[in-house]
Amino acid sequence: MAYVVYGTETFEKEFEKLGNDYRDPIKKIFLQLKENPYVGDSIRYRFFREKRIKEKRIYYIIYEEFSSVLVVAVGGKKAQKGTIDEIIKLLPEFKIYMKELLS
Numbered sequence: 707m708a709y710v711v712y713g714t715e716t717f718e719k720e721f722e723k724l725g726n727d728y729r730d731p732i733k734k735i736f737l738q739l740k741e742n743p744y745v746g747d748s749i750r751y752r753f754f755r756e757k758r759i760k761e762k763r764i765y766y767i768i769y770e771e772f773s774s775v776l777v778v779a780v781g782g783k784k785a786q787k788g789t790i791d792e793i794i795k796l797l798p799e800f801k802i803y804m805k806e807l808l809s
Contacts, residue, residue, distance in 0.1 A: 707773060708740050708741065709740050709741075709743050709768075709774055710772075710773065711736045711740055711743075712775070712776050712807055713776075713777045713778075714776065714777070714778050714779075714800075714803065716778070716779065717764075717777050717778055717779055717780060720781075721780060724762075727760075728759055728760070728762060731759045732759065732764060735757050739766065739775045739777075743755075743766070743768045745757065746766070750794065753768040754766075754767055754794070754797075761782055761783055762781065762782055763780070763781060763782070763783070763786065764779070764780045765778050765780070765781070766778060767800055767804075772804060772805075774804060774807075776800055776803070776804050778800060779793060
């Protein structure tokens, strides 16, 4: 089953700031996620995952009920704990955001 991959506005802004040495691999990861969203490492929950590109990480949430993936952030190792904590705190809002995208 193919998944649809979306990025949040925050992710899109962060993505635009990156150079092509990160953008191209991230685009390939989006293609990977369409086929198998569970390719990255899980973070606390099976549906919350990260995928590394050099020293950066992209963070995403899998919504099986919608056959969708929401890429929520990209960040470095230094801010990893804060980024993960913030994403977990915002999980309910991300689900609402995903429902709005699909409606």
